[in-house]
Amino acid sequence: MINTNDILETINMIREENLDIRTITMGISLLDCISEDENRLCQKIYDKITVKAKDLVKTGTEIEKKYGIPIVNKRVSVTPVSLIGGSLSPEGFIHVAKTLDNAAKSLGIDFIGGFGALVHKGATPSDEKLISVIPEALSETEFVCSSINVATTKSGINMDAVAEMGRTVKRTAFLTKDRNSIGCAKFVVFANVPEDNPFMAGAFHGVGEPDAVVSVGVSGPGVVCSAISRLGDCDFTTLAEVIKKTAFKITRVGQLVAFEASKMMGVPFGIVDLSLAPTPAVGDSVAHILEQMGLEVCGAHGTTAALALLNDAVKKGGVMASSNVGGLSGAFIPVSEDAGMISAVGRGALSIEKLEAMTAVCSVGLDMIVIDGDTPEDVISAIIADEISIGVANTKTTAVRLIPAYGKHPGDTVDFGGLLGHAPVIKLNEYSPSRFISRGGRIPAPIHSLKN
Amino acid sequence: MKAVISVTGKDTTGIIAKVSTKCFEYGGNIIDISQSVMKEYFAMMMLVEIDGLNVPFSEFVDSMTRLGEECGLVINTMHEDIFNAMHRI
Missing domain, CATH: 3.20.70.20 (Anaerobic Ribonucleotide-triphosphate Reductase Large Chain)
Structure with a gap:
């Protein structure tokens, strides 16, 4: 018979730690x-x-x-x-x-x-x-x-x-x-958008893909957070090992579901996207994982290092669990969709500049961030340009999903409901990038794009 | 194919009888049981062969969950593949 502890662990992950596909x-x-x-x-x-x-x-x-x-x-x-x-x-x-x-x-x-x-x-x-x-x-x-x-x-x-x-x-x-x-x-x-990302709002079916394909995106920040909390004060090597093992288990379920769905619908299996995708629910937060690692609040100095460790360990654990990994694969940091991020922004611990730094080492980018409804268009473009440059220079996917909530200003909170959550309006830099953005044209590809 | 049925809750008489009767009704063949009682709490794992079920597996799952609700227990019925996938390489 399957080991009783393994059965209980799986049931506990699903019932208590919000493991889901x-x-x-x-x-x-x-x-x-x-x-x-x-x-x-x-x-x-x-x-x-x-x-x-x-x-x-x-x-x-x-x-x-x-x-x-x-x-x-x-x-x-x-x-x-x-x-x-x-x-x-x-x-x-x-x-x-x-x-x-x-x-x-x-x-x-x-x-x-x-x-x-x-x-x-x-x-x-x-x-x-x-x-x-x-x-x-x-x-x-x-x-x-x-x-x-x-x-x-x-x-x-x-x-x-x-x-x-x-x-x-x-x-x-x-x-x-x-x-x-x-x-x-x-x-x-x-x-650097991936052509096989199953997560919204960025999912599309790339031109290099077959006629139809099934992909699965896993989740499970709560499971990782609980595993770290059980560890107590260990060193970083042990911490990374436990995250890897947990990510492996989570991704194996994703692979199982993807394979089954592909078989049942007669459509080829595409990829498993091994992302840690938070929800606003308590116990389903990426920020809380970083805090569990030892930061007082997400956004404190050390947050980027903690996220880099997490992101890398998730990939290492997940990659062996699936026959094909793709999409965005890494930790997501959408502000309004993550209870810990919402609270960190509310406490003034997490700024847009820190979020930008975090995106250099995690899966996507500036995501679900509510900004002042009066933010000028060129400032939004400049935030996009900054974030996109991080992706281009580091050969990784980055993305921007900003919400200049109409009529809202710093100090206000905006509620979208459901999985999209709620968030305080974040403060932006007040100086103008107008002349820079109005230049037009293309910023040339970085030198390391010439790999042939 | 096998399913794992886990049953937890406050210990009363006849829990195993009720769960195994329900399995029998649907054509499930019990191949292993382990159970323990800690203080007044009851926990049981049951491995059931589901090839001979006379209803679709999803209906069997619903019916076991309902049985749990009626008896004040938590009954989870899951295909064994999820445990094999997660815990075996």
Whole structure:
């Protein structure tokens, strides 16, 4: 018989330490839906998504029952819409967004990602049209997520796009002002975006992917936090070892679920994204892991080192547990979605500058950070430029998801509800980057991009 | 294929009888049981062969959970693969 302690450990991880599968995401290629006729394009998109993913929710529920582990989200990602909508007018792109929304609604999934474009070296007319209607598309749909890749280590940073992103974020905030500018929570700007990320808002189905693919994103900050707390005062080598072992166990469950889902739906298995994804629930926080390591509050000096150790150990433990690892894979630090981060910002311990430093050593970037609703567009662009440069210079993925909550100022708190959580408005640097951002053009690729 | 049924709660008479009767009703074959009582708390692990179930596994899971709720116990029924995946290389 299986060891009783092992059984109890697994049950305890799920029941007490919030271990869950954060998402099963089906990637679907829309390249074969291309049509000159807008209505025909939309019909083909709707049909393809609703046929390919028809069993996604049912499969997720069955696996949940079988293994007794919650699967929090079922999602779909599609080919970046700018690649299939070359013949559309800007209004046509909104029509596609609404089609994606309807498909998501009829499938009963939580989100659909891919209303985006890859413009790291420059934008096509199709990309420009799509970008121009992102605020409208996000305010008029419920489930659609959008992402734009503005830079890669190979190509440098498209600063025209970065400048445009400031305007896009600001306008999205304005158009969803009656809902705390929640549209911005569904929009993310990337550097070095992965093509197989199952997490939102940045999921899309890359052009190098097969027709359809199933990927899984795991979670489990609570499990890691409890494991560290049981250790007491050990040295860093022991600490890293325990995180590795815990990450291995978490990821093995992800691999099992991904494999099972792929078999049940007859769709190839893509990757397991071994991320520590927090939720606002107590006991499901990445910040609390860092505090458990010995920091008084997340954001104190030492936070970057603690996060670097955590991120590296999670990857080392997880990589052996899955046959294919991909996506973002690392620790997430979304402020509003993490009880410990929310409290650290509220206490004034965690600043945007520290968060930026932390993103150099963890999985993604400046995520779910609420800023003053009056922040100028060029300041938003400059925050994006800083964060994107970290990604480009370090050959890693970075991303920015900022919410300039309309009518809110430092001292206010904004509540989005559900998994998106709540957060205090963070203070920004008051000086202007206006002249820098208005230059336009491209920041050249760093020298180490020349690897051939 | 096997499932692990874990039962925890306050000790009363007839817990094993109730759980094993339910397994029998659904065609589950009990192949191993370990149980202990610490003070007044009862904890049991049961390994059940589920190939001969006369209902889908998900229905079996729901029914065991309901039985737990009726008797004031916590009953978890999980496919053994999750334990094998997590604890064996």
